[in-house]
Each structure stands twice: as structure tokens, then as C-alpha cells.
Amino acid sequence: MGLRNTAKRVRLATVVAAVSALSFVVCGCSFIGGRPAAAEIAEVHVDSPQLRDGKPLPREFSCKGKGTSPPLRWSTEPLSAAKSIAIVVDDSSASGAAVHWVIYNIDPRTTLLGEDASSDPPPGSSQARVTSGKAGYQPPCQDKGNYRVSVYVLNGRVPVKSDRTLREILQDVATQTIARGRLTAVDIE
Template sequence: MTITSLDFQPNQPIPAEFTCDGSNTAPTLEFTDIPINAKSLVLIMDDPDSPSGVWTHWMMYNIDPLTTILEQPFPSGVAQGINTFGEVVYDGPCPHNGLHHYVFTLYALDEALSFPKPPTRSEIEYALTGHILQSAQLIGTYERQ
């Protein structure tokens, strides 16, 4: 299973368009080789370089496993979780101190997830337990000028 972006190369800078210095829209992502028995996909984007600990910028769940391109507007049925900003949206890179790495982790699950309201990171992680078939990562960087 792989996750790549049509907007930036692995381990390279994320264009400003997808950050707080631009339109702050999510980059287009491409998924390949999803396990045939996957029932849903989960995507988590975080910043492990944040001085206050891992900072979650974006969480999406119940992505159809037949999805090969994830772009805005997002497909129906996809839901989002609460990021560290306390919002249910994509919040792009906006580091206050130097170069940061942004990790997009894609999980293939053996079931769809169900929450009564937008979940937190810990609620999504708990729901993933025992249901991950495979995972893949894409890392991009960003440093404010």
C-alpha cells in the first residue's frame, strides 16, 4: 500500500498553497495497492516536530477503499475528526520554529468506523486497535519564510 501526493514529492517541501501561508487547502493525495479486503481507510496528518508534542492537523475516516485520488471536494461518506486546533477541518502546516515534518499516515481497516460525533485523535486510535490491515506513510516538510 502506498500514499503519495500529486502536489509534492516524498520528504520534500509542501507548497505554501497547502499551508497557513497560502489557501490552507489539503493537498491532493493518491492511494495505491490498497488491500483487497479493506472495508475503509483512515488518514491522519500530524507534525511530530511540534515543541508541545505531536500536533494533529487533519483526520479523515471512512474513506472508501476504492478511492485512488483524495481531493477536494471530498467524496460523500467521508468524515473528519477533531484536530489539535479543536476543529473538524484540514489545518495545514504553520510551524513557528524552523523546519517541521508532516506525516500523512494512511490505514486500511477491516471495518468502517462509527462515532456519534466527530472523534478526537485518541478515539480514532482506540477504534483502530485490532482493525489495521496495513498502513503507509508520506512525509512532507515545511518551513515558514
């Protein structure tokens, strides 16, 4: 039992560090992984037919409902340097931080994903193992929390290897980000 709790704490610490690194680098607040602090990051408009910024996460996208990934749309000015898209769904709640979905290497011409895209991801894309240790969308369960759905436009592709950690993948996303946008749901309906 002690080993299980230690492993859980180590995994949580890794997730918190990875999400923090991604947040600092993408906001231009730090110099990690070769990205200058003053790097210009273009804006991506993110919306969804079923999610509203600042409103509750619909129950169907949580473990209390169908547990499917939400439908998303995004738009940005044409970026000739765009080589791929990454989407990260994470949260901060009373029980700590967690990453629920990381899908990356999406074709840069893609501007939408339908509901439950994690079950049928776009061709050529990959999904990381998230906080739970599983790949694909792992629905949030905490009633109270901030659930962030972030879309990143990258100037490269994230290397795909079976032994890559969540932290390594998030670091690659952070260092290659040239545009970003986010929707934040507050609590679960």
C-alpha cells in the same frame, strides 16, 4: 489565562498520547487495543502530484498559503478485508506534536483525493476534530517540522458519534489497520 494554558497542555498531551498509540500499534511495536505485536501490515504506496517524500511541504498546504488539504493518491494490492480508508496528517515540530487532519470511513475502492478534499469530503466519510479542536484540515504553520501524510486501510468502519474524542478515533484506526503507507514532508517551503 492559567486555565487556558492548562487546557492547551492537556489537549497537547492527549494528542501526543493518541499519535504515539497510533504509531506504536500500526508499526506493530506494541500490544494496544487487542492488536498482536507481530500483526502483518500490508504496504500502501502513497504519492501526490504536489508532495514529495522528504521534500518541503508546499506553502499552499500550510497556513502561509491557501491552507487546503493536499491531493493524494494511493494504491495497494486488492485487500478483500478492506472496509474503509482513513487518512491522518500530523507533525512533529519544535513546538510539539499536532494532528492536522483525520478523515475516515472513506470507501475502500477510493484511491485518490483531490486538493481541498476536506472542503468536499467523499460521500460517507467523516472528519475528526483535530488538535485545534476543529474538524477538517487545519493547515500546519511551523516552518520546521516533519509533516506526515498517512493512509490506512481498515478492516472495519470507525464509529461516528459527535462526542468521540480524537484519541478514540485514532485508537479505532490503529486497531483496525491492515495496510498503511506514508509520505513525509520536511519543513514548509
